[in-house]
Structure formats: C-alpha cells, structure tokens
Amino acid sequence: xxxxxxxxxxxxxxxxxxxxxxxxxxxxxxxxxxxxxxxxxxxxxxxxxxxxxxxxxxxxxxxxxxxxxxxxxxxxxxxxxxxxxxxxxxxxxxxxxxxxxxxxxxxxxxxxxxxxxxxxxxxxxxxxxxxxxxxxxxxxxxxxxxxxxxxxxxxxxxxxxxxxxxxxxxxxxxxxxxxxxxxxxxxxxxxxxxxxxxxxxxxxxxxxxxxxxxxxxxxxxxxxxxxxxxxxxxxxxxxxxxxxxxxxxxxxxxxxxxxxxxxxxxxxxxxxxxxxxxxxxxxxxxxxxxxxxxxxxxxxxxxxxxxxxxxxxxxxxxxxxxxxxxxxxxxxxxxxxxxxxxxxxxxxxxxxxxxxxxxxxxxxxxxxxxxxxxxxxxxxxxxxxxxxxxxxxxxxxxxxxx
Ligand SMILES: *[C@@H]1O[C@H](CO)[C@@H](O)[C@H](O)[C@H]1NC(C)=O
Ligand SMILES: *[C@@H]1O[C@H](CO)[C@@H](O)[C@H](O)[C@H]1NC(C)=O
Ligand SMILES: *[C@@H]1O[C@H](CO)[C@@H](O)[C@H](O)[C@H]1NC(C)=O
Numbered sequence: 001x002x003x004x005x006x007x008x009x010x011x012x013x014x015x016x017x018x019x020x021x022x023x024x025x026x027x028x029x030x031x032x033x034x035x036x037x038x039x040x041x042x043x044x045x046x047x048x049x050x051x052x053x054x055x056x057x058x059x060x061x062x063x064x065x066x067x068x069x070x071x072x073x074x075x076x077x078x079x080x081x082x083x084x085x086x087x088x089x090x091x092x093x094x095x096x097x098x099x100x101x102x103x104x105x106x107x108x109x110x111x112x113x114x115x116x117x118x119x120x121x122x123x124x125x126x127x128x129x130x131x132x133x134x135x136x137x138x139x140x141x142x143x144x145x146x147x148x149x150x151x152x153x154x155x156x157x158x159x160x161x162x163x164x165x166x167x168x169x170x171x172x173x174x175x176x177x178x179x180x181x182x183x184x185x186x187x188x189x190x191x192x193x194x195x196x197x198x199x200x201x202x203x204x205x206x207x208x209x210x211x212x213x214x215x216x217x218x219x220x221x222x223x224x225x226x227x228x229x230x231x232x233x234x235x236x237x238x239x240x241x242x243x244x245x246x247x248x249x250x251x252x253x254x255x256x257x258x259x260x261x262x263x264x265x266x267x268x269x270x271x272x273x274x275x276x277x278x279x280x281x282x283x284x285x286x287x288x289x290x291x292x293x294x295x296x297x298x299x300x301x302x303x304x305x306x307x308x309x310x311x312x313x314x315x316x317x318x319x320x321x322x323x324x325x326x327x328x329x330x331x332x333x334x335x336x337x338x339x340x341x342x343x344x345x346x347x348x349x350x351x352x353x354x355x356x357x358x359x360x361x362x363x364x365x366x367x368x369x370x371x372x373x374x375x376x377x378x379x380x381x382x383x384x385x386x387x388x389x390x391x392x393x394x395x396x397x398x399x400x401x402x
Contacts, residue, residue: 031108032057033123034068034088039100042091044173045180045210046228050102051089055120064110069119073101076228093208096226100127132214133221136161139168139213142227145323146234149263152203155187155195156213159222167216170196174209200263205232236323237269237312238262243331245308251300253333255308259294266294268318273310274327277303307332 032055040049050070058066067086074081075098083090084107094100103124109117137159144154154170170193173180187195193216203209208228215222238260246254255273259266273289273296289296292315300306307330314322 031055031106031113031118031120033120034104034106035123037102037104037123037125039102039125039127041096043180045171045212045226046093046096046173046208047091047210048094048100049089049091052104052123053088055106058106058108061112064108064112067107067109069105069107071103071122073099075099093210093228095228096130096212097224098129100129101125130224133223134161135223137163137221138223138225142213142225144211144229144231144234145236146203146231147236148238148260149235150200152198152200152231152234153187153195154198154211156225157194158192162222163220166220166222168193168213168222169216171212171214172196172198172210174204175207176202176204180210180212203231206230230320232314232319233321234323235264235314235319237264237314237325239326240271240310240312240328243308243310243328245331245333245335247333248297252297253300253306254295254297255310255331256295257310257328259312264314265318268314269312270315271310271312272324273308276307276330277301278305278307280304305332305334 034052035055037050037052040051042049050072052068054066065086067084068088070083070085070090071080072083072092072094073079075095076093081092101124103122105122106120107117108120139156140159142154142156144152146152156168158166158168170183170186171180172183183196184199185197186193187197189195207230209231211227211229212224213227214224240257241260242258244256244258246256248254255275257271259269270290270292271294273291275287275289275298277285277287279285279302289298298306309327309330311325311327313324
C-alpha cells in the first residue's frame with residue numbers, strides 16, 4: 001500500500017518541477033545579440049577590422065554595463081580565440097586563404113539583471129575565402145631566411161599548374177607600414193620571379209610580417225598565397241671561419257672559435273661542435289656537442305688525431321626557431337701531416353710550372369733567333385730608307401739655320 005502511494009506521487013512531483021521551471025523561464029530577462037556585424041579588409045594581407053553595433057533594445061539602458069564576448073576561429077592555431085571588450089570593434093589577424101568565422105554575444109551586468117551577468121545568443125558571420133585561381137596554381141615551397149639579421153630572402157617554386165609565361169608578384173606589410181608594398185628587389189631564375197630580397201633596416205622583429213604572392217597580371221588567374229611570419233624565427237647566422245686548436249694538459253685539446261661580425265648578439269647563439277676522432281687503424285668516430293660557450297675542451301682519448309667543425313644558431317630564449325649556420329671548415333690536431341702534404345704538393349706543382357714556363361721561353365727565343373738569321377731586308381727597301389733619313393737630316397739643318 002505504502003509502495004503504491006509513492007508510485008502515485010512521482011508524476012505529481014515531476015509535474016510540479018516542470019511547472020516551476022516554466023514559471024522561472026517566463027520571468028527570465030533576456031538580452032539581444034549585437035547587430036550589423038561587419039568585417040573589413042584593410043589591405044594589410046591578414047588583419048581584418050571587425051565591427052558591430054549594440055542591440056537597439058539596450059539604447060536606453062541605465063544601471064547596467066554592456067560588454068561583448070567576441071570569438072574568432074584562429075586558423076593558425078586551429079582553435080577559437082576569445083576576447084572580451086567594451087568597444088564595438090576589434091582587429092584580428094586571419095589567414096585570408098581560409099574561411100573567416102566570427103561570433104559575438106552581448107554581456108550585460110549590473111543592477112538591471114539583479115547583479116548577475118547575462119549573455120545573449122551569438123551572432124555569427126562567416127566569410128568564404130577569396131578564391132583567385134585554380135587550386136593547383138598556388139606557389140610551392142615558400143620559405144624565408146633572415147641571413148645574419150642583415151637581409152631576408154623569401155623564395156618559392158612555381159606551381160605545377162602554372163600557365164606558360166605567367167609571372168608572380170610579392171606584396172608585404174608589417175606594422176610600420178601604412179599600406180602593403182611590392183617586393184623591393186626580386187630574385188630571378190631563368191627570367192621568372194622566384195624570390196624577393198628585403199634589406200635589414202626595414203625589417204621589424206616580434207611582429208607579424210605578412211606576405212601575399214599573387215599573379216602579376218589580372219589577365220592570368222593564379223591562386224594567391226598568404227603567409228605570416230615573425231622574422232626573428234627565420235635567422236641563419238654566418239658560418240664560423242676561425243677555429244683555434246691548442247693542446248692542453250693530460251692530452252686534452254681546447255677548441256676556440258671566433259664569431260663573425262654580425263648583428264646577432266653573442267648571448268643569443270648556441271653552437272654545435274662536431275668532433276671526429278681518428279684512431280691508429282684509421283677508424284673514425286663522430287661526436288656532437290652543443291654549447292653556449294665559445295670554447296670547448298675535449299680529451300684525445302687515445303685518438304691519433306682529432307678534427308673539429310662548428311656551426312651556430314639562435315637558441316630558444318631569443319627565438320622560437322632558427323636555422324643552423326653552415327658548418328665551419330674542419331680543423332685538426334695535430335694538423336701537420338695534412339699541411340705538410342699540401343706544402344709538398346704546392347712546391348712540386350710550382351716547380352713543374354716554372355720548368356714548363358722556362359722551357360717555353362727558351363724555345364720561343366730559339367725560334368726568334370732562327371727567324372732573324374733567315375731573313376734580310378731587301379736592298380731596294382734599304383736604299384729608300386737611307387734616302388728618306390738623309391732628307392730628314394736636310395730639313396733638320398734648314399730649320400736649325402733659320
Ligand atoms: C529610448 O528613449 C527615447 C526617448 O526617451 C524613446 O523615444 C525611444 O523609443 C527609446 N528607445 C527604446 C528602444 O526604448
Ligand atoms: C531580483 O531579485 C529579487 C530578490 O532576490 C527578486 O524579488 C526580483 O524579482 C528579481 N528581479 C529580476 C528581474 O529577476
Ligand atoms: C596582388 O596583391 C596586391 C596586394 O593585395 C594587390 O594590390 C594586387 O592588385 C594583386 N594583384 C592582382 C593581379 O590581383
């Protein structure tokens with residue numbers, strides 16, 4: 001009996017709960033979404049100007065503060081980026097080759113909502129990517145290297161679907177520029193533009209450097225490609241040229257290297273030393289050591305000879321990424337066997353060359369002598385010459401007498 005009673009009560013309780021919910025909902029205050037969302041391209045090859053207006057239902061609002069919750073899909077990081085602002089505009093960087101997705105909600109807080117925070121539904125705007133040409137006509141292998149922080153080269157390959165005689169242009173923009181500008185100095189290969197060189201004076205670090213590679217002509221439709229980079233992550237230091245090896249105590253060797261003159265601060269570099277051990281049986285073993293110092297001491301460890309080479313790159317506290325410099329030349333300790341061989345070779349070579357040149361001279365002299373013995377000036381010509389010189393003497397005398 002008791003059991004039956006509780007069974008009968010359950011629907012009544014559920015009905016009461018739903019009725020109560022409905023009652024609350026009917027008294028709930030709501031807030032409208034922002035209106036007239038606009039997304040403008042400022043021509044900066046990535047940044048877009050997003051703007052909107054407050055919902056008109058809030059124009060006479062007192063006793064409450066209005067803010068906006070803005071989300072945009074960040075295609076560089078593949079996730080939504082969230083911003084809260086009291087303003088009605090925002091600048092964000094987008095990859096213009098991809099769809100642009102923005103959604104905004106109104107946030108209301110204060111006395112008018114009983115001291116709580118109220119959020120409107122999202123108003124969403126989606127812009128399709130600008131398609132300028134066939135998909136297969138986008139440039140390939142685009143990459144930039146900032147050499148010694150002095151100049152940057154960005155290069156690309158033409159796409160497989162490039163129509164014949166099609167040419168590309170590069171445009172760039174960074175925060176210091178009013179408008180996007182065309183590449184200052186193109187790099188050509190077989191008459192085709194395949195890269196651009198930028199000089200270091202105008203290259204700002206730790207800010208977006210936006211690039212667009214598009215068709216040079218509006219008559220040829222090629223897919224525009226957009227890139228955004230931070231140039232401090234593309235540095236390639238100069239190769240180290242001077243390596244100094246010195247024997248230390250207990251059969252150790254100290255390697256020291258001198259940095260080339262460049263704009264990269266010394267404390268931003270790390271170095272990789274590759275050392276090759278040559279044993280008695282001509283067996284070689286390689287070892288690589290990374291260091292921030294400009295010197296390294298290693299032991300000979302029973303090796304007959306040890307050789308070293310060094311390369312450098314920007315380390316992680318100064319940039320997220322970077323390129324290794326080219327390797328220095330190998331320097332070996334002891335250096336004698338190789339350099340002796342070079343000297344001997346040079347001596348022999350110069351001896352052979354001198355002998356050859358001398359014999360060539362001798363032969364030429366012999367030929368000249370022989371030629372002179374064989375030839376004599378014909379008498380008639382000799383007579384004419386003598387008469388001519390007599391005439392000259394006569395004229396000379398006359399002028400002297402005057
Ligand atoms: C705001 O107030 C003005 C004048 O007080 C009135 O004309 C207008 O209709 C009001 N707007 C809204 C959305 O209530
Ligand atoms: C605000 O809260 C009070 C008491 O907590 C309540 O009586 C009133 O109905 C609420 N107002 C709104 C608009 O929710
Ligand atoms: C290439 O891009 C630049 C910069 O956005 C633009 O000024 C130019 O008109 C574009 N060229 C073509 C052929 O669309």
